[in-house]
Amino acid sequence: MSNFPPIRLAALDLDGTLLSGHSTITPHTRQAIADAVAHGVVVLPATGRPLSNLPPVVAQLTGIRYAITSNGAAVWDLGADPMGAVYSRYCNAAEHTTSEPTALIRCPMPVELAREVFALYMEYPGALSIFSDGRTYRDLVSMERFGKRFARRTGSTEARQPNDGRFTVVRDLTEWMSRHAHEVEKFCMFFDTPEQAQAALPRFRALPGTEVVQGAADNIEVTARGVDKGEALLRLADLLGIPRESTLAVGDSENDRAMLEKAGVAAVMANGMPHIKALADLVSAKDCDHDGVAELFRRLDL
Numbered sequence: 001m002s003n004f005p006p007i008r009l010a011a012l013d014l015d016g017t018l019l020s021g022h023s024t025i026t027p028h029t030r031q032a033i034a035d036a037v038a039h040g041v042v043v044l045p046a047t048g049r050p051l052s053n054l055p056p057v058v059a060q061l062t063g064i065r066y067a068i069t070s071n072g073a074a075v076w077d078l079g080a081d082p083m084g085a086v087y088s089r090y091c092n093a094a095e096h097t098t099s100e101p102t103a104l105i106r107c108p109m110p111v112e113l114a115r116e117v118f119a120l121y122m123e124y125p126g127a128l129s130i131f132s133d134g135r136t137y138r139d140l141v142s143m144e145r146f147g148k149r150f151a152r153r154t155g156s157t158e159a160r161q162p163n164d165g166r167f168t169v170v171r172d173l174t175e176w177m178s179r180h181a182h183e184v185e186k187f188c189m190f191f192d193t194p195e196q197a198q199a200a201l202p203r204f205r206a207l208p209g210t211e212v213v214q215g216a217a218d219n220i221e222v223t224a225r226g227v228d229k230g231e232a233l234l235r236l237a238d239l240l241g242i243p244r245e246s247t248l249a250v251g252d253s254e255n256d257r258a259m260l261e262k263a264g265v266a267a268v269m270a271n272g273m274p275h276i277k278a279l280a281d282l283v284s285a286k287d288c289d290h291d292g293v294a295e296l297f298r299r300l301d302l
C-alpha cells in the first residue's frame with residue numbers, strides 16, 4: 001500500500017520522463033497508464049512543447065484528454081479525438097482529419113514584454129521557436145540551426161521531433177513578430193553551446209515580468225510571470241474538482257520544478273537532474289528507457 005493520498009490527476013513531463021530517448025513509450029508504461037485511467041485517474045502530458053508538437057505516441061495513449069502545453073501557457077481539452085486536435089495545429093492540417101480543441105487556460109505574454117524578450121533573443125545565435133495558439137513558428141534560419149544541433153547531439157534524453165507538419169515555417173520571425181507579438185505563448189531557444197546559454201541566462205532572468213526556465217543546458221525558455229506547469233496543473237485540478245493533495249507531477253529537469261513544487265505528490269525520474277531529485281517525494285529506481293513511470297505508478301497504487 002502507498003503512504004500517499006489517492007492520486008486522481010497525474011501530470012507527466014515528456015522528454016526524459018514519459019518518452020524514452022528514442023521518442024517511444026515502453027509497453028509497461030503504456031499499460032500502467034491504461035490501468036490508471038481505468039481506475040478513474042486523469043493522466044495527462046505536461047510539456048514545454050506547444051500542442052502541435054505533442055507526439056502522436058502520446059496523443060494516442062488510452063484515456064488522454066487534457067494537455068498542459070508551452071510550460072503552462074496553454075491547457076487544452078483535446079476532446080474525443082486527441083490526435084485530430086493535435087493535427088489541427090499542423091501547418092498541413094488540411095491533409096489530416098482534424099478536430100478543434102478547447103483552450104481551457106491561455107496565458108499569452110503581454111505584447112511589450114514579448115517584444116522585449118524577442119529583441120534580447122535576437123542578440124544571440126541560436127535556434128528560436130515561438131509558440132502561439134498551439135502552433136510552433138520557426139523561420140528558415142532556425143530550421144537550419146535545429147538541423148545542425150541534432151546532428152551533433154549525443155547523450156541527451158531530449159526526443160527528436162520530425163518535420164512532418166508540426167512546425168509552421170515562416171520567412172522571417174521578426175516579420176512574424178511585427179504582426180503577432182500579442183499572441184506569443186512562449187519563446188524557446190537552443191543556443192549554439194551550453195556556455196552561450198549560461199552566459200545569457202542572467203540577462204533573461206533580469207527581465208521583469210518573465211518566467212525563465214531551462215529544459216537543457218543549451219536552452220532558455222521564457223513565458224509570462226506566473227505562467228508555469230505547476231500553476232497550470234493546479235488550475236486544471238480546480239476546474240476538474242480535484243484537490244491539490246490528490247495531484248501527482250512526474251518530471252526530470254528544471255522546467256518541471258514548479259510542477260513538482262506545487263503538486264500534492266512530486267516524483268522524479270532516476271535520470272533526473274540531482275537538484276530536481278532533491279524536490280521529490282519519491283524517485284524512481286528505473287530511468288525513462290526502462291519503465292520508470294510504470295514503476296512510480298505501481299508504487300503509488302495507480
